Amino acid sequence: MRTAVLEGSSRTTIYPRTLEALPWVRNLEPDIEQQLVDGYNNLARLASIARNNPNEWLLSEVETQIITSRYGLSDRRLGLNFSNWSKEDVLAEELTLDGNCIGADLFSLELVDADLAELVYLLLINSTDETTSKATIQKLNVPQDYTTLMQTYRQRFADFQEVESDFFNALNQIDETVYTMFNITDEEKNHIEHRLGSFPLNKLQPRYPWETVRPRSIKAYTEDRFA
Template identity: 45%
Template sequence: MEGSSRAHIYPRTLEALPWPKDADRHTLGRLAVLYQELERLAQVSRDNPRAWLLAEVERRIEDQAGYRLSAPGFGLSFVEWQGAPSMEELLLEGTVLQAGLFHRLDLKDPDLARFVYLMLTSTEAERVASGELQRLFVPTDYRDLLAVYEEKERAFSEVREAFFRTLAELDEAVFDLFGLTEEERRHILERLSAFPLDRLRPRYPWEVGRVRPPQGLHGRSVPIRGGL
C-alpha cells in the first residue's frame, strides 16, 4: 500500500534456503496438513474472550443497565484504597483486590471481585486511582456475563494449547525432513531457548495487547445509576 513499508522476498533469498535433496513425500504431506491446522487455530484464537466481554459491557453502558462500584447496594468501603497505585501491583486474592502494601479493597463477592479485576486489567491505564475505582461500571447481570466469559476463556485456552502442540509437531516434522539426529535436535532446541535467540519469539495471533476499554467504563461519558 502507498505510504507503508513493504517486505520483499527475492528469488535469490528463496534459492538460498536449505532444502533436503530427497524430501520424503510423506513428511511433506504431514507438513502441509500441520500448517493448515495451524492456520485454522490461528484464526480461531483471534476470538479474544476479553474483547467479547468489553463489547458486552459497552452495550450495557449505552443502556445504562448497571451501577457504579461505589453504589450503596454493594456495601463497599474504599477507605483503604487511597491514591493511585501502579497497575503492575494489582493482585486479586479471593475477594480482596490489592496493590502493594497500602491499597486494599474487599469486594465481598467472588464474582464481583473477578469482574472488577478483569475490567481494571483490560484498561490502558497505568494506575488505579481511587476515584476511578469507585466510578467503575458494573452491569446488573455481571454474574451472567462472567459465567459466559469463563466458558469462552476455557475454550480459548484449549485452542492456545492446541496451537502450541501443533507448533511442536511442525518442529518434529521439519527435523524429520532434514533427517536430524536426536542430539542435533536437542542442540537446536537448546540454542533457541538461550539468549539472544530466545528474544526472537514470534507474536502469536491472540497477542493483540490490552483491549481498549469501552467509553464510559469509569462512569464519565454516560450517566450510571447511583444505587442498587
C-alpha cells in the same frame, strides 16, 4: 552462521552466506510433505479460533451491556469498601485478586462478592491505563447482570485455554516434521532449541493470534459516556 538480531525488535537480518548454507530439501518425501500440509492447515484453523481473545470479548461485552443496564461501582448495593485502601495511584500490574478483595501491596478494597471483584480486577488489568486510583475506580460502570457475564467469561476462558494448548501442540508437531525432513539428530535438536531459548533469540517472540496489537481503553467510565 548467525543472523543479526535487533533486541527489542521483531526484525532480524539474515546474511546471504547463511541462506546459501541452509540444507534445502529439493524433493520432499510425499508423506513428509502431506504432514506439513496437514500441520499448517490445522494451525490455520486453530489460529482463526484462537483470535477469540476472552479478555477482549469481556471488554466489548461490558461496553455493550452497560448502555442499557448498569450499576455505578460506587452504588451502595455493590459494597465498595476502601477502608483498607490508602494508596493514591496504583500500577495495574501490582493488583491481585483474592475472593471479593482486590489488593495492592498491603492495601485492599472490598466488593460485595467474588464475581464482581473478578470483573473489576479484569477490567483494571486489561486497561491501557498503567495506573489506577480510588477516584478512577469509583467512576467505573458494570453490567447489572455481572454474575451471568462472569459465568460466560469463565467458560470462554476455559475453551480458549484448550485451543491455546492445541495451537502449541500443532506447532510442536510441525517442528518435529521439519526435524525429520532435515534428518536432525536429537543432539542437533537440543542445540537448536537451546539457542532459540537463549538471549538474544528469545527476544524475537511471535505475536500469537489471540494477542491484540495494542491494548485499548475500556469505555466504561462515567466520564466517557454518561457525563
